[in-house]
Structures are given as structure tokens and as C-alpha cells.
Amino acid sequence: MKKQDEVITPAKIRSAAMDLLTGREFSRAELAKKLDKRFDSDPAIASELDRLQEEGLQSDQRFTEAFLRSRIYRGHGLARIRLDFRQKGIGDDLFNAAVEATDTDWFRLAREVADRKFGRSPATEQKNRARRMRFLQYRGFNFDQIKYALSATDAEDF
Structure with missing residues (x-):
């Protein structure tokens, strides 16, 4: 949070943005949100973010x-x-x-995730199968991918 007597300058905003960007990439919206919180929604934030994008330092x-x-x-x-x-x-x-x-095979990924979590053994009981389905659904896989992941039990299918 900013101090009451602190003067906000574009250089301070840029420095704070650069400090954040040294750790990892941020989306423009995410970076703006963090800077808004720190500098109380200063109007200079948008112009500094534009400058960072023009210089290639921030890229969505x-x-x-x-x-x-x-x-x-x-x-x-x-x-x-x-x-x-x-x-x-x-x-x-x-x-x-x-x-x-990306060349991601979502069916294969669902299978790998299921194998990591539950092993290669098939789910024989309905309760166990439902638990596996809920887990994969929570992970963001669709029904066809979940069905494939749970039905492919042979090593040749993998």
C-alpha cells in the first residue's frame, strides 16, 4: 500500500511493474490489478502498461x-x-x-492424470468409478475424455 505522503511518479509505477515481471509473466489485466491496488488506481498506470507492451516487456x-x-x-x-x-x-x-x-492430446492427458492419481487398476465399483469421474471433471476434462481415461486399461491403449 502507498504511504500518504508518497508521490506517485511514472518511474515508480514502471519500477513496480518491472519488479513483478522479473518473477514471472503476467497478463496485462493481472498486472493492472496489482498496480491499481498498490498505487490506488493512478491514471498513469495504463500509460506505463502501454509503454511496457510497446517495448516488449509485457506480452499477453x-x-x-x-x-x-x-x-x-x-x-x-x-x-x-x-x-x-x-x-x-x-x-x-x-x-x-x-x-x-499446442499439439496436446487431451485424451492422453486425461489418461495420464487418472493413472497418476489412481494407478492402472480399473475401477470396479460404481462408487470408485464415480469418484474418479468427479476428479477428472474437476480437473477440466470433458465427458468423452473422462470416458476414454477410465476405460483404457490395457498398456497397448496407452
Whole structure:
């Protein structure tokens, strides 16, 4: 939070933004939210963010690619990732372009996630199968992907 007698300058806003960007990529909306909180919605924030984008120091495309890779690596499905992107302020056009650029096999990913969590043993009881389905649904996989992940029990299918 800013102190009462602190003078806000564009240099201070830029410095705070650069401090945040040294740790990881941020979407413009996410960075604006953090800076608004720190500098009480100063009007100079938007112009500094524009400048950072022009200089290539902040890029929604770069953020989208990095964030998508991290979510796939964590074993999240497309629905959950889409929700995460909306919360980060990334539009559907940029998200869809990034998803198309990846060669992710969502069925295989659902299978890998299920195997990591539950092992290779098939779910014989309805209660156990429902538990696995809920887990994969929470992870963001659709019904067809869940069905594939739970039905493929042979090593050759993998």
C-alpha cells in the first residue's frame, strides 16, 4: 500500500511493474490489478502498461503460452484452463489461438492424470468409478475424455 505522503511518479509505477515481471509473466489485466491496488488506481498506470507492451516487456501472448504450458503440465483439462484464463483477463481469441498452437492430446492427458492419481487398476465399483469421474471433471476434462481415461486399461491403449 502507498504511504500518504508518497508521490506517485511514472518511474515508480514502471519500477513496480518491472519488479513483478522479473518473477514471472503476467497478463496485462493481472498486472493492472496489482498496480491499481498498490498505487490506488493512478491514471498513469495504463500509460506505463502501454509503454511496457510497446517495448516488449509485457506480452499477453507470451503470458498465454507460458500459462497454458504450465496448466497442461499440471494435468488440467481444457475447461479448467479456459476458466483460469478468463480469471486472468485473457480473451477467448488469444486463448483459442494458443490452444491450437499446442499439439496436446487431451485424451492422453486425461489418461495420464487418472493413472497418476489412481494407478492402472480399473475401477470396479460404481462408487470408485464415480469418484474418479468427479476428479477428472474437476480437473477440466470433458465427458468423452473422462470416458476414454477410465476405460483404457490395457498398456497397448496407452
